[in-house]
Amino acid sequence: MQSTRSSVLVVGSIAFDNLEMPHGTYENVLGGAATYSAISASFLAPTSIVGVVGNDFADSHLQSLRTRGVDTMGIERASGKTFVWRGRYSDDLMSRVTLQTELNVFANFSPKLPDAYKKAPFLLLGNIHPALQSIVLDQVTGPKLIAADTMNFWISGEPRALDAMLKRIDLLIINDEEARELSGIHNIPKAAADIHKRGPKRVIVKRGEHGALLFDSHGVFFTPAYPLEDVRDPTGAGDTFAGGLMGYLARNGEVTPQSLRKAMFFGAALASFCVEDVGTKRLLGLTQVDLAKRLRQFVDLVDHGGPLDI
């Protein structure tokens, strides 16, 4: 049995993805933001997941998560089908369109935390309705760090619920287009400054293959994405990044400007594996040795060998 007091708690979507990729179509792939984040965090810290699945969610998927070290006690099984997402990627994998979204059991999901999870020190609110994110916040007791993701759909459709949620979190992790839409400002550093005023003192702006920027009281920090020769499936990379980041913070125990900067690299390293195969396949097969090696590659990638003096 895993510890009942988890170090990272991830709340969000668990889904079946149907992925139309240039190299083939993949049906019923285990996906969902919370799934990717939890698997990723689990490499670094004890991790629990809260979400909902339907009758069609095979026990083998739950077993995969548990084998990876994810506590699945918080996965609710509801009557009906699991959330389904179908997307088609462009030939260069740089863009995608959503072809189908079937919420199914996710439509009536209201996250209810097992008592054992309520003191989770590191809480990651995946991209769900901001009112549901707030419902989770009503249930937790003094987490050390609350991070959340959101998306354009909620930014345009649920601005008040989103505003209320933003006031209660420490770290917002969104992509560049979302940062622009949320702030109404194109320039990313200025957009981040605007978002700080809405609540979160720390903002991470993800830019896909172009890396991620952190804006906090310490200034600005950048982590590149690893330049890979073979990218198979970008699905879930951003969620994997967020999960790895939270996992490192939980492992470290304290959130400092320094630990947050290191955490960005751990997130980026895990995300770099995510994209190497379809769905969660690469992550589920990953070893600590693989991760340690990629982290060293990341250090080399930006190591300018000392001070830059003139």
Next chain:
Amino acid sequence: MQSTRSSVLVVGSIAFDNLEMPHGTYENVLGGAATYSAISASFLAPTSIVGVVGNDFADSHLQSLRTRGVDTMGIERASGKTFVWRGRYSDDLMSRVTLQTELNVFANFSPKLPDAYKKAPFLLLGNIHPALQSIVLDQVTGPKLIAADTMNFWISGEPRALDAMLKRIDLLIINDEEARELSGIHNIPKAAADIHKRGPKRVIVKRGEHGALLFDSHGVFFTPAYPLEDVRDPTGAGDTFAGGLMGYLARNGEVTPQSLRKAMFFGAALASFCVEDVGTKRLLGLTQVDLAKRLRQFVDLVDHGGPLDI
């Protein structure tokens, strides 16, 4: 008088740019790739420039370059008008269209190096016809490093002249779209590997606001662009990057994997100033103190505070 044996020699275009920006239209702005590169390199090493200008090129422009420390002895004055480029930027400055290109005196330009320049140890061939780049190579004696830029126009239009030039250089500095067109490969690390086979053992792929990647025998290295709150004019940023990189290498004296990595950051730091005002204005007003400060900001931007161990 400056030393007659310059440390960096830049050969390429000197132009008047007409820039239609969202914040105004700017006519007859001193520009051209060689201009930006030479000004940038001059912060770090003695620099000379070879190019052609017309009767309309005011002595005050030459004086600005000389004040900056650029040796202008190699600027040929021909009868006619200076090269003119007119471009219009999108509102977000992320894209631009060329509205007009008047080659003028540049149409008949064949670079002729003053004897004093022929032993220049660091040679930067700006984006001109690859046959002209080769003509420059015929004139130099054993440079320590030959770097060159090119563009889609030559990649599609002059493939044989380009191939011949590529075999003779040490470092190709191009943007991501050019790397893709040259190699026929979308993936950047794979495109760089293909370009290595064509000659240059080192390839730098510039990605504008997303930074630059170096591929050499030591592996892959990444430098971000600095996340600025105010970007006024991206014109010349890539050339400024290349000039700063060569300037640092010349200042350092030796090309090693380590010096090349540091040079990437010097190039990026200088490029980050270039975009802060229209044309060369910010660069011409820059001090060594400004540059030293920006370099420290760059160190902070990627400083993950030690090993990334798990």
